[in-house]
Amino acid sequence: MKKIFPEDAEEQPDLVVVFFGANDAAFAMPSGQGQHVPLSEFEDNLCRIATYLQGLSDKTRVILTTPPPIYEAARLEYGRQKYGEQAANYLDRSNERAGKYAAACRSAAQKVGAGNIDLWTSIQQQPNWFTTCLTDGMHLSSKGSSVMLNELLNVLKYSSWGLYFATMPEDFSEPSIYSYIHPSFEECDEALRIAT
Template identity: 40%
Template sequence: MVGPRRPQFVLFGSSIVQKSFGNGGWGAILADTYARKADIVMRGYGGWNSRNALQVLDQIFPKDAAVQPSLVITYFGGNDSMKPIPAELSSHVPLPEFIENMKKIATHLKSLSEKTRVIFLGVPPANDEMIIQFYGERAARSNEGGRIYSEATLKLCQELEVKAIDLWTIMQQKNDWLTTCFTDGVHLASEGSKIVAKEIMRALEEAEWEPSLYWKLMPSEFVGISPFDSEGNNGTIINSNM
C-alpha cells in the first residue's frame, strides 16, 4: 500500500552531515522524530567544502525534478575555514569565495519550488586542544577560524532571508561543551548532536511556514488502520498494549 507522498527533508553538507546518522547523531534524532511524518534523506560528504558543493549542486538538486524537497538543511564552512597551509591537508576556501559560494547555494535551493524551505547551520565551535591531540600541531582547524566563517554565514542568511542557526554561540553556552560535544575536537559526539537537533526543532517550531514542518503539527501516515497503532492524529497514544 502506498499513501500520499511524505514530505522530504534533505540534509546537505560535509562530514557533520555524513556522520549525523551514526549512533546518537542529529540526523538520526530527526529521522526518529519524523517517523511516519517525513523522509529524512542524507546527502553528506566528508571533507567537502562549499566549492565542492557547487560542482554538484544541480545534480543533487535538479530544478526540473518531479518532486522537490520540503526542507533542505545545509551545512558548509568548517572545512572552508581551515588554515590554507599545509595545502595537502586543507580544504580551505577564502572567505570572499565562501560567501559567494553559499549565496549561490542558497539561491539555488530557494528556487527549487515555492514550498521548499531552507535552513543553514552555522559552523559549530571546536576544541583546539582536542584537535591538536588527535591531529597534531599542524592541524588546520581552529575555533577562531570557525567563528569567522560562522559569522559570515549568519550575515549572509540575514541578507537573503534564509533561516540560520548560530551553533558557534549556542553550543558554547553549555558549561561542559569542551569535553562533551566532540569526538575529536571537530566532529560531534551525541551531546553535540542533541544540541543541533534541539535547535533545528526550535527553528521549525518558530517558523511561520505553511504548511508547518514542525513534527507535532504534521499529520502521521496511515493512522487508524490498526487498532494497535501507537499513534493518533495528533501524535497521542491510541493503544499501547502490543
C-alpha cells in the same frame, strides 16, 4: 548542485539543511591544496547554494547551519595521534576562525531569507562543551548531535513554514498500533528538554 537537486525533478524537497564551514575554515596550506575556502567566497557560496535551492519550488525551505566551535587542544591531540609528534604543534583550524565562518553563515542566511542554526554559539553554551559535544575537537558527539537536533526543531517550531512535526497534518487519522508504541509529542518535547 543540479545533479543532487535537479531543477526538473518531479518532486522537490520541502526542507534542505545545509551544513558547511568546519572544513572551509581550515587554515590555508602554503601549497594552495587543502580544504580552506576564503571567508568571502564561503559566504557567497552559501548564498548561491541557498538561492538555488529556494528556487526549486515555492515550498522548498533552506536552513543554513554554522560550523561548530573548535576545541584547539583536542585538534592538536588528534593531529599528534594521527600523524605523530611532528604534528603535535600544528593546529589545522581555530575556534576564532570558526567563529568568523559562523558569522558569515548567519549573514548569508539573513541575506537570502533562509533559516539559521547557530551551532557555533549553541554548542559553546553547553557545560563542558569541548569534551561533551565534540569527539576530536571538531566533529559532533552524541550530545553535540542532540544540540543540533534541538536547534533544528526550534527553527522549525518558530518559523512560519508549517514543517514542525507537531503542527503537520497526519496522513492517517485512524488509530493504529503505532499510536500505542510511539511516545506522544509532549513526551518527545520533554525528552528533548531533558537532553539539553
